[in-house]
Amino acid sequence: QVQLVESGGGLVQAGGSLRLSCVGSIRTFSRYAMGWFRQAPGKEREFVAAINWSGTSPYIVDSVKGRFSISRDDASNTIYLQMNTLKPGDTAVYYCAAILGLPPIDATWGSRSVDYWGQGTQVTVSS
Numbered sequence: 465q466v467q468l469v470e471s472g473g474g475l476v477q478a479g480g481s482l483r484l485s486c487v488g489s490i491r492t493f494s495r496y497a498m499g500w501f502r503q504a505p506g507k508e509r510e511f512v513a514a515i516n517w518s519g520t521s522p523y524i525v526d527s528v529k530g531r532f533s534i535s536r537d538d539a540s541n542t543i544y545l546q547m548n549t550l551k552p553g554d555t556a557v558y559y560c561a562a563i564l565g566l567p568p569i570d571a572t573w574g575s576r577s578v579d580y581w582g583q584g585t586q587v588t589v590s591s
Contacts, residue, residue: 466490466580468560473585476550480589484545486560486582493541494518496580497563499573500534500545502556502587509559511574513545521569528554550589557584 472484490496499514513534515522522534531550536543543560562580567573 466562468562468580468582470558470560470582470585473558473587475588475590478551478589478591480550481546481548482550482587484547484558484560484585484587486543486545488541488543488560488562488580490541490562490580494538495564497565497567497569497573498534498536498543499561499563500543501559501561501574502554503559503584504553504556507556510556511571512558514569514573515543516569517566523569523571523573525571525574547587550587552589552591555587555589557586559584 467489470486497516500512501509503509513524515534519536531548533546560582561578564579
C-alpha cells in the first residue's frame with residue numbers, strides 16, 4: 465500500500481520559517497514527479513510547487529516564488545518544502561502529491577491527475 469506522509473507543519477509567527485517533509489512508501493519513488501498543494505479554509509486546493517524525478521527541475525508558483533523552495537532526496541524517499549518569510553495568507557493544510565512518469569514541471573502540473581496524495585499537515589501563520 466502506497467503512502468505519502470507529511471510532517472513539519474505547525475504554528476509559526478509571520479516572518480518565520482518551516483520545512484515540510486513528505487516521505488513516500490513507494491518502492492519506485494524516483495520514478496515519480498512530486499509536488500505540494502495547499503488548501504486554506506473555505507478555498508479550493510491550490511498548487512504550490514513541483515519537482516521532477518531527478519530533482520533538477522523545480523517549479524514554484526509565482527505567489528510564493530522567492531519564499532518557498534522544493535527539493536527531494538530519493539535516498540530517503542523524501543521531498544521537502546522549505547517555506548521562508550511566512551505570511552498569514554500561507555495558512556493552510558499542505559499536501560504532497562505524486563505523479564508517475566515525466567509530467568511537465570510547470571504551471572500545468574497542478575491540473576494533472578495525481579496518483580497519490582498525502583493526508584496533509586497543517587501550517588498556521590499568526591500575525
